[in-house]
Amino acid sequence: MSLGESSSVSSSAGVAPPIQLTAKEFATICSLAKEEFGLELGQGKEQLVAARLGKVARRHGFRDFPTYYKYLKADQSGQALVELIDALTTNHTSFFREPAHFDFMVREILPAAKRSGALSIWSAACSTGEEPYSIALTAREQGETPQIMATDISTRALDTARRAVYSAERFEQPLPAWLRKHLLKGEGQWQGHYRIGPQVQAMVSFRRLNLIEPLPSLGPFQLIFCRNVMIYFSRETQEHVVRQLEERLEPGGYLFVGHSESLTGIQHNLQQLQPAIYRKRGGSR
Ligand SMILES: C[S@@+](CC[C@H](N)C(=O)[O-])C[C@H]1O[C@@H](n2cnc3c(N)ncnc32)[C@H](O)[C@@H]1O
Structure with a gap:
């Protein structure tokens, strides 16, 4: 999602030349992005931001x-802000990203869920769907069918996620036999693509949600994935987001964060089990 992670900026900048931003205008966009989305754009991102805004503006x-900017402020529909966040963030993700989390699910969480009943999972900042479908595929392969709520701020990413069609290169090659069972191979114009099978798709529901806003009543969840998004928030915003996530975990529930994210220095009441895996105290599972 980071501004730094994307290589698409330069190509999009080729199509739509950047608009010129003065230092004051850049500062204006930085504070808007922070206020609305929790994003810390920071120094050195001027050209990148100009390239991306140029695309939207044109x-x-x-x-x-x-x-x-006049159009952005005057828009009452919220659509202009959606376009802005879509332009400012990239949605870098992949299937089974950070496999230690999926190993932990198989080893610790799914067997416990088998014993105790229903399992509900939230993929917060799900991007284009690879994360929640990886969770669903992992669970289904273990004979479990948890309900997975998948949310993101980006409507563009969510559209891709709902389509559930991915280029074959997005998967490990050759495609492992267990995975092949859950995917539909594209033909004709869809050659070289796979669609996530309907039973796996049915386990995931998508909705738009901004993590820095007060969240609606959700959960409680036994497992929350919130990976590779907090890294772009200020410490203050991270604390706010972690507090909101913690409240939506059931006692004994787990929080997975990205491996390059740590909750060190953030106030929380979670117990760290291993790098990037936290557990809410209490519970009997
Ligand atoms: C780098 S992707 C991470 C995707 C996935 N969690 C993973 O680890 O592969 C970060 C995602 O966070 C989303 N995002 C950024 N700010 C957000 C916010 N304030 N609320 C919800 N999602 C946000 C972006 O749209 C993007 O899809």
Whole structure:
């Protein structure tokens, strides 16, 4: 999701030249991004931001920042803000990213769920769907069918996730036999693509949700994946997000964060079990 992670900026910048941003205009966008989405754009990102805003602005026929910004502030539908977050973030993700989490699920969480009944999981910041489908595929292969709620702020990412069609290169090759069982192979114009099978798709429901806003009543969940998104938030925002996640975990529930993210220095009441795996105290599972 980071501004730094993407290589698509340069190619998109090739199509739509950047608009010029003064230091003051850059600062204006930085504070808007922080306020609305919790994003810390930071120093050194001026050109990247200009390239991305240029793309959005030109799509609407605006040639300079002030005209675009006027439109952004005047828009009452929320659509302009959605376009802005879509432009500012990239959605880098992959199937079975950070496999230690999936190993832990198979070893610790799914056997306990088998004994105690229903399991509900939240993939917060699910991007284009690879994460929640990886969770569903892992669980299904172990004979479990938890309900997985998958959320993201980006409507563009969620559209891709709901489509559930991925290029074959997105999967390990050659495709392992166990995975082949759950995927539909594309033909004709869809050659070289796979669709996630309907039973796996049915385990996942998608909705748009901004993690820094007060969250609706959700959960409680036995497992929350919130990976590779908090790294771009300020410490203050991270604390706020972790608090909200913690409240939605059932006692004994687990929180997975990205391996390059740590909750060190953040106030929380979770117990760290191993790197990037935390557990809410209490519970009997
Ligand atoms: C790098 S992707 C991580 C995807 C997946 N969790 C993974 O680890 O592979 C980060 C995602 O966070 C989303 N995101 C950014 N700010 C957000 C916010 N305030 N609320 C919810 N999602 C946000 C982005 O749209 C993006 O899809």
